Amino acid sequence: MGFKTLEWKKGRLYLLDQRKLPLKESFVACATxxxxxxxxxxxxxxxAPAIGVAAAFGMLLGARQWKSGTPALxxxxxxxxxRALLSxxxxxxxxxxxxxxxxxxxxxxxxxxxxxLLQALEDEAGKILEEDLRANREMGRQGQILIPDGVSVLTxxxxxxxxxxxxxxxxxxxxxxxxxxxxxxxYVDETRPLLQGARLTAWELMKARIPFTxxxxxxxxxxxxxxxxxxxxxxxxxxxxNGDVANKIGTYSVALLCRAxxxxxxxxxxxxxxxxxxxxxxxxxIEQRAPTEVTTLQGRRLAPQRAKAYNPAFDVTPHRFISxxxxxxxxxxxxxxxxxxxILSGTATENGQIWIG
Ligand code: MRU
Numbered sequence: 530m531g532f533k534t535l536e537w538k539k540g541r542l543y544l545l546d547q548r549k550l551p552l553k554e555s556f557v558a559c560a561t562x563x564x565x566x567x568x569x570x571x572x573x574x575x576x577a578p579a580i581g582v583a584a585a586f587g588m589l590l591g592a593r594q595w596k597s598g599t600p601a602l603x604x605x606x607x608x609x610x611x612r613a614l615l616s617x618x619x620x621x622x623x624x625x626x627x628x629x630x631x632x633x634x635x636x637x638x639x640x641x642x643x644x645x646l647l648q649a650l651e652d653e654a655g656k657i658l659e660e661d662l663r664a665n666r667e668m669g670r671q672g673q674i675l676i677p678d679g680v681s682v683l684t685x686x687x688x689x690x691x692x693x694x695x696x697x698x699x700x701x702x703x704x705x706x707x708x709x710x711x712x713x714x715x716y717v718d719e720t721r722p723l724l725q726g727a728r729l730t731a732w733e734l735m736k737a738r739i740p741f742t743x744x745x746x747x748x749x750x751x752x753x754x755x756x757x758x759x760x761x762x763x764x765x766x767x768x769x770x771n772g773d774v775a776n777k778i779g780t781y782s783v784a785l786l787c788r789a790x791x792x793x794x795x796x797x798x799x800x801x802x803x804x805x806x807x808x809x810x811x812x813x814x815i816e817q818r819a820p821t822e823v824t825t826l827q828g829r830r831l832a833p834q835r836a837k838a839y840n841p842a843f844d845v846t847p848h849r850f851i852s853x854x855x856x857x858x859x860x861x862x863x864x865x866x867x868x869x870x871x872i873l874s875g876t877a878t879e880n881g882q883i884w885i886g
Pocket of ligand 1: 842
């Protein structure tokens with residue numbers, strides 16, 4: 530891939546600064562949990578799985594910042610660290626998942642002394658990163674079967690190596706199809722307001738030498754009507770128990786267009802994105818971001834001064850518009866509620882191509 534989205538080195542978390550891409554490849558070095566929280570909130574790092582990995586290291590940094598005191602006081606301090614990290618971006622469930630995993634390690638090791646505790650937390654954060662990387666490769670291996678040779682695929686936002694510990698979810702499936710020798714062309718939605726498609730997905734595809742064409746978000750329907758797009762694939766920030774998918778604003782429109790044109794709409798996401806405590810899509814908290822992201826473009830004003838704007842960062846695609854959900858444990862088909870449960874309980878974890886449905 531030629532780049533690392535996140536790297537833990539000598540007590541610091543280095544994040545490839547995605548706000549600066551594609552113009553500049555620079556890093557944000559985080560030595561405190563507050564710096565990690567800021568990097569997540571300001572989107573130096575973004576994409577649900579990458580946010581989860583960053584938060585895990587945020588928890589580690591929070592524990593390293595603890596000077597001394599009773600285990601009860603340490604737990605209180607870590608609750609504060611967790612709250613600061615959790616408040617950054619409410620939609621990505623991987624954030625909650627990673628923080629809770631780290632909290633469980635903390636509770637198990639809190640009485641073992643500081644050194645042993647820090648080591649256990651560092652091991653766990655490293656494991657979360659490695660597991661995500663492995664999950665993405667496996668998702669690619671499983672999902673590439675859905676991509677026929679010679680197709681054009683639409684993707685929205687960035688669900689690539691930049692949004693994960695590496696390789697990517699939706700882009701990982703496309704990478705894997707290419708690695709399997711298939712000819713694949715990608716249409717990249719620019720993804721207003723923050724242009725993750727134009728800035729990040731285009732940058733990644735360029736590096737991977739995967740042919741692509743950048744389009745504005747409003748062009749996809751017309752391309753589908755002309756038969757130029759054969760399927761769409763996106764990532765997810767949270768998958769509810771019934772299979773509804775929260776993802777970057779505009780994903781719902783893509784899914785509706787796919788349905789209208791009888792084109793498959795696939796979602797690729799790791800198990801850590803499935804949230805059984807959220808019954809259905811309407812219950813997913815949708816992050817609202819500053820209206821200035823809509824009224825401006827990279828700092829330059831577009832709209833009249835004082836123009837009102839609305840800026841939900843995510844939308845929810847009802848499960849009935851989703852053809853299949855690709856996970857590292859297999860391809861989940863309808864009915865999603867039953868089959869997602871099956872996949873979580875681990876009944877489908879053997880090797881090989883796995884269809885759950
Ligand atoms: O606001 P962002 O850039 O964090 O939104 C990212 C997305 O919507 C991705 O599609 C999602 O997190 C999945 S990334 C593998």
